[in-house]
Structure formats: structure tokens, C-alpha cells
Amino acid sequence: MSESLLHHTADLANAFLESVENRFVGARATAAELRATLDIAFPEQREAAEVVLDDLAGRADRAIVASTGPRFFGFVIGGALPAAIAADWMTVAWDQNAGLFVLSPLAAVIEEVTARWVLESTGLPAGCSVGFVTGAQMANFAALAAARHAVLRKAGWNVEEQGLIGAPPIRILAGGEAHVTIYTALRMLGLGTGIVETADADEQGRMRPEALRALLAGRSGPTIVCAQAGNVNTGAFDPLREIAAVTREHDGWLHVDGAFGLWAKASPEHAHLAGGIELADSWATDAHKWLNVPQDSGIVIVRDSAAHRAAMTADASYLQKADGAERDEVDWVPDFSRRARGFAVYAALRSLGREGLADLVARCCRHARRMAELLASDRRVEVLNEIVLNQALIRFHAPGRDADELTRAVIARIQQEGTCWLGGTQWQGKTAMRVSVSNWRTTDEDVDRSVEAILRCLDAEASSAA
């Protein structure tokens, strides 16, 4: 490979990263425009790598969403810390297959160390097993697979061998505002979405523990409870200590989806929100959201490592496994071959340290609160949630306008205006704009610029005909 190709690529990457502070945040190109330039016939002949790369980078520009930039507040999307980007580049250059110790002692040991740091920085029990997956979706899947194994094993059933046909029934309980990926995981696990008994949630989206208690009263048998640390709309936390106590009384397995909320534990100011989270049996979280690792990085954590391994492991005579002496990553994740995801997580955690991580979490929360407060100083703006973390829900009002329709229209204007990017949601029957601050780059000035842009869009929309 020519040395100049990667130098040139680094220049392109640097130019892009420098541009994210000020570029139009959304994408401007339409799909038709992209197809017109990128959808070429499959080439008959080889093309030089430089040409391929330049063409891709050159034509992609108008279609990039600057979600890694400081004024992207849509969904819950983290940026990428410099150390994590650099480690991710090395992940690709080294191109390790992180399935087995023998294929990459480096990847295996780095995962081991990173796993310990994840537990330490979030206050989870030291003996838990940890797997590095693509995101919280797969973390929920892997954790619930371990749960399925454990609750059925207790009922004398080996689900890995015997499957679910004829298995003792499992009860699955979740809060009324559980994330969609819990349901996707249950679907993929053969348990089905219809199996879920929902415990009512309160006005912030928190599971009501008394509702869970009522559902579980007088019942026993294989039981899995899915709780949540950080609601995707409000950022609210289920009352985990009470939920853990109720679940334990019924000998159930408690799983907590803490895709971003688990990291509240890393900030002394916010850790109380997730109080009791350490009492659960399994956890799902993301590194590519609040930890600001590049996309494709989630983490599954399980207290009963034997259940975790039993649900995930794979073996064959040609694999040359370490037989427990060292870490074979294939034992902890649904993947077989995969990239060495641990490197970027390691780099992020090490470059932040305990202090930097606490600061990242606290700073994002402060920005979210300030953004909501500045917006709410305009009397046409309503804040729908208690801002406890990094999420805010905003709704707009104007004379003669339906608030749902107005809010949708303002969101559309904001996305077209390009200073910042925010998306919408339905919260308890009302249309709202979601604010999620999850990026290490965001500054007070970014919040100010965004508030001005949002209010400009509100002015323009309110004075236009509906």
C-alpha cells in the first residue's frame, strides 16, 4: 500500500473533523442527487485506491450528517474522542480478529483491562463478565440471552440444548416506557414481544415499583424483569433499588438497560439517580453514545458469568480456544469473527480518566439544563420533563396554532436551517422536540448559538401561515 494513501486519508479526516465545529449539521444532499454521482456501474477494471477514496470523500460531503459535531442534539448520539478515533484507526490497520486469544493476545488483554475499568468507573460488581458488542441493542440481546439461560436452568431446562419448544414458561416484565430494543431482543430470542407484562410508568417514564409488585404478587417461576436507567426521551431512571428488591423477593433476574444512563454513575453529582443499579443481574450500555467512542460500540455486563458464557459461547475443534486460561472473546458476544472493539473503549476511558469521565457527564447535563432554561425564557416554549440528566423535551406554542403541528414544523425548520439538529417524539400524547446532549465537543457557546437558531425558527414559523 502506498504510504501516501494513508497520509492523504489522514488529511481528509482532519479536514472533516475541523469542519464539524461549523459545518451545516444535517445532510443537504437528496438520495437522488447521491445516486446520480455515486451509483456508477460496477467497474470492469481496477481503480487506484486514491481515486476511489477521493471520489467517495469528495462526493459524500453534502450528505454527511455532522452527528459527531457539537450541535447535534438528535436521538442519543455521542461524538468521538480524539484518543478513541486514533485507536479506532489502529484497530483497522491492525485488523485483528477479536474472536480468540490466539488470534490476538493484544485484543484479548485490552478487553480484559477495559472490562475492569468499565465496572470500576460505573460502580458495578468486580466479578461481572463483560462483552464488547455493536451497541445497546446487541447488549440487551446478549444480556437477555444470559437471563433466559439462568431462569430456565433453575427450572431444570437447558435452553441452549433443548430450545424453547416445550420449555417451562418464562414471565417477562418491563416498564411501560421500556426501550424498543428490549422488544427487538425478545423477538430475536424467540420469546416474542407479546410475552411482556408491562408495569405502568409515571409521568417521567419511570416504572412504578408498586405496579411491578402487583404483577408479581403470589407468583413464582422463571421471571425476568427489564428496568431502565435513562429513558430515551426524558432521561428518567426507574427506581432501581425498589425494583431490585421486588425482583429478588420473587427470585427473578433483573436486567437494566442503561444505554446512556449507566454513565451517570461516573459523575458524583448524578450517581444517585442510578442508585441500586449495582443490585441487578445484567446491564446493557453503549460506548458510542455518552462515552464518545466511534459508532459500533456497546457493552454487555452480566453478574452470573457462567450464564453469560453458556448463552454466548461457541467451540469447534479447529478453534484452539484458551480453555478459560485466557479470554476468548467469542465466549461473551453473539459474534464469531469481529473487529477489536475494545481498543477504542480503552483509549476513551484512559484518555478521560475518572475525572474526565465525571466532567464529560456533568458537562452534558449542565448544557441540557441550560438549553432548556434559555429556551423556556421565551413564553412560547414549554419544557415537558424534569431535567435530571442530559435529555430535555420541548414543545412550542403560538396563538392560533396547534402545538403538535407547530412543534413538528419548527423541528423541520431547524433541520433545514443547519445550525443545529434536533428531532421529534411523542411524549404522553404530545409532540415534543427532543434535546440530547451527549457530545464531548459541546460548549456553552454551542448551546447559545443553538438556542438563538431554535428561537429564530420559532419566530419564522409562528409568523408564517400554518
Ligand SMILES: *Cc1c(COP(=O)(O)O)cnc(C)c1O
Ligand atoms: C440507544 C438506546 C438503545 C439502543 O442502543 P444502540 O446502541 O442504538 O443499539 C437501547 N436503550 C436505550 C435506553 C437507548 O437510549
